[in-house]
Amino acid sequence: MLLPLGVALGSGTAYAASCTTSTGPYQKQVEKFLGRPVDGRQSAADCKAIRAFQAKHGITPTIGYAGPITWRTMSTMLAQRAAGNNPNKAGRCPTNKGRIACVDLTRQLSWIQDGRTLTYGPVPVRTGKNGTETRTGAKKIYWRNINHWSTLYKVWMPYSQFFDGGQAFHSTTKSMWNPPGSGGCVNMRPADAKAYWNLLKNGDDVYVYGRKPGT
Structure with a gap:
């Protein structure tokens, strides 16, 4: 460089x-x-x-x-x-699904809402880097592991909640603003990942949209 x-x-x-x-x-x-x-x-x-x-x-x-x-x-x-406290002002995340975890890649934000009611967040997240972007679209949480070990990256992924292939919400000790980003997962601060673990369950909806800056 x-x-x-x-x-x-x-x-x-x-x-x-x-x-x-x-x-x-x-x-x-x-x-x-x-x-x-x-x-x-x-x-x-x-x-x-x-x-x-x-x-x-x-x-x-x-x-x-x-x-x-x-x-x-x-x-x-x-x-x-x-x-602020109105992350879905533009209505990009569906409000007709009941409880749903929203991920805005453009602003690197996530929150949980129930219809139009904000129930947690918004909180900063760290999503996939260029080449391993967090995939967009409608998803569902299909598997949860409170202390997951990644055989691919050889790291612990606490409070893992998988919603698309190997992509999951999970906690990390890195800064949420640490470039270039994750391997595709939605990294969260430990307290936020724990809150998501307690608020969500298998079958809950996840919606990912936007585009991460720099990808």
């Missing part, structure tokens, strides 16, 4: 080890998101704040550069915040 000009490579050109002096293409947007002075020019304080955000969410290279992946992550967060 080519690094932007100004990345420290022992040349003393950066403010600190692995911190770039380069102004990124999304500098102003990133500065505004982070509550920094919006001047469109990289500073040592900007770099420190951007690097902290990148490190928290596993965005690499973690060099404080306001690039497309960092801004895409922030844009997704802004869309999630804008959803």
Whole structure:
């Protein structure tokens, strides 16, 4: 991967080890998101704040550069915040199914509703990356395993609820905004995955729609 000009490579050109002096293409947007002075020019304080955000969410290279992946992550967060307590305002998830788990890939959000009544969420999720996208359409939960071991990925998948082939809701310890995404499952924070486990059962409807940013 080519690094932007100004990345420290022992040349003393950066403010600190692995911190770039380069102004990124999304500098102003990133500065505004982070509550920094919006001047469109990289500073040592900007770099420190951007690097902290990148490190928290596993965005690499973690060099404080306001690039497309960092801004895409922030844009997704802004869309999630804008959803508020009415994630199905546009009516994309069916309201005639009774209890249903909705997954909006575009906003990386999921929630449970009963008709038009929101019963849980919305909560951030981490869905399939480019090449292993979470498949869209109407599904049903068909198998549940509270402490599933993935023989494919060699990892534990707590609170697994499978709804389409090997794709399932399950908890993970990774950030929900960690790029590039999952192998197709709908990753959830542990508390949210547990809540889904307690609220859903085999045969319940799942509806997946939209398109994950970057896929």
